[in-house]
Amino acid sequence: MANRDNYLVIMAGGIGSRFWPMSTTERPKQFVDVLGCGSSLIRLTFDRFCGIVPTENVWVVTSDKYAEMVHEELPEIPEGNILKEPCRRNTAPCIAYVSWRIKAINPRANIVVTPSDHIVMDVPEFQRVVKSALSFVDESDAIVTLGMKPTRPETGYGYIQVDLSVHSPRNKEIFLVDQFREKPELEVAKEYIAQNNFFWNSGIFVWNVSTIVNAFRIYATKISDIFEGLLPYYGKEKEQMLINERFPMCPNISVDYAILENAEEIYCFPASFGWSDLGTWGSLRENVEKDRDGNALIGNDIRTYDTKNCIVHTTEEKRVVVEGLDGYIIAEKDDVLLICRLQNEQLIKQYSEE
Numbered sequence: 001m002a003n004r005d006n007y008l009v010i011m012a013g014g015i016g017s018r019f020w021p022m023s024t025t026e027r028p029k030q031f032v033d034v035l036g037c038g039s040s041l042i043r044l045t046f047d048r049f050c051g052i053v054p055t056e057n058v059w060v061v062t063s064d065k066y067a068e069m070v071h072e073e074l075p076e077i078p079e080g081n082i083l084k085e086p087c088r089r090n091t092a093p094c095i096a097y098v099s100w101r102i103k104a105i106n107p108r109a110n111i112v113v114t115p116s117d118h119i120v121m122d123v124p125e126f127q128r129v130v131k132s133a134l135s136f137v138d139e140s141d142a143i144v145t146l147g148m149k150p151t152r153p154e155t156g157y158g159y160i161q162v163d164l165s166v167h168s169p170r171n172k173e174i175f176l177v178d179q180f181r182e183k184p185e186l187e188v189a190k191e192y193i194a195q196n197n198f199f200w201n202s203g204i205f206v207w208n209v210s211t212i213v214n215a216f217r218i219y220a221t222k223i224s225d226i227f228e229g230l231l232p233y234y235g236k237e238k239e240q241m242l243i244n245e246r247f248p249m250c251p252n253i254s255v256d257y258a259i260l261e262n263a264e265e266i267y268c269f270p271a272s273f274g275w276s277d278l279g280t281w282g283s284l285r286e287n288v289e290k291d292r293d294g295n296a297l298i299g300n301d302i303r304t305y306d307t308k309n310c311i312v313h314t315t316e317e318k319r320v321v322v323e324g325l326d327g328y329i330i331a332e333k334d335d336v337l338l339i340c341r342l343q344n345e346q347l348i349k350q351y352s353e354e
Helices: 041-047 064-073 091-103 123-138 186-194 209-219 221-228 239-249 255-260 281-287 342-353
Strands: 006-011 058-063 082-085 110-115 143-148 159-168 171-181 198-208 266-271 296-299 302-305 311-314 320-323 328-333 336-341
Touching: 006 041, 006 091, 041 064, 058 064, 058 091, 064 082, 082 091, 082 239, 091 110, 091 209, 091 221, 091 239, 091 255, 110 123, 110 209, 123 143, 123 171, 123 198, 123 266, 143 159, 143 209, 143 255, 159 266, 171 255, 198 209, 198 266, 209 221, 209 255, 221 239, 281 311, 281 342, 296 302, 302 311, 311 320, 320 328, 328 342, 336 342
Parallel strands: 006 058, 006 110, 058 082, 143 266, 296 311, 302 320, 311 328
Antiparallel strands: 110 198, 143 198, 159 171, 159 198, 171 266, 328 336
8 A cells, every 4th residue: 555645746848859750849758658568658657656656646747738648648647736837947946846736735745756758677676766765755854866876887867976885874775975976978987887886867856845845945945935935826726827927937947956966965775777768769779678689679560681789669550671780770650760870869859850
């Protein structure tokens, strides 16, 4: 039975068009079956919290443009739990809004915040880690971020430097954070990997609602003043109108910069459960099963000959035959076919706009 004080916040406002033509700004990747498993990424995110958070305690923050898609993908959650941002203002205003909203309902709430478009391959281990972190913040004023044990010198992720000599007396798997590091150059990433106290910043956070609200009051007063002033209107008819009016006044800033790099008692829970933020076609290829030639094949009838190190994503009802390619993306959706070198996938955004 899920703890009634446990809450889940799914951030689903990203435009996620890097997987074009499979995803677009009209239907971002969080609403797409990226893995070819029959479920969208946001659906998979919701499902892996089963048994940890009651369905009625699941909240999604998205844009007005995507709210109906959220309801289609997650029909179980109350429509009132889908909060609509009138504009994009990064993660700090997003988290502040939903935190004040939840605190108005349950001031004892323990919250896990997660992006909607990441993947987790080892769900039982993920659930164990999340349950342990929720129990930890229920008994403390700590802010916990989940740090992923790195498997390669990745330049696309931020890193968390952890003091492994100082674990919490209440949980020996949770350690004090020394500092957060920006996405590094390759040589710096290699230096991080050579040490054992650097972890990928997953962007998954766990805290008590009072802890995060108080942190905003101390370190991000411009943001806290806006949402504190809306306390009489949460859950009322005027809420959306006032959010539309005042949300754009928030600074455009991440929760990392606004809170985590300033607050005390920041902890990291180093973990390994097959995590990826799926930011690129290359990362998708890295995280799915591959054939003996290194090809990731997502589709119903894909045949390869003298082909290696490719990702083929063709889930329509048709046969796809690939011959003689090495290191390519082949993707098809809605009558658009993409064939692009993996090393050139940064050009895909340009192609999608032409």
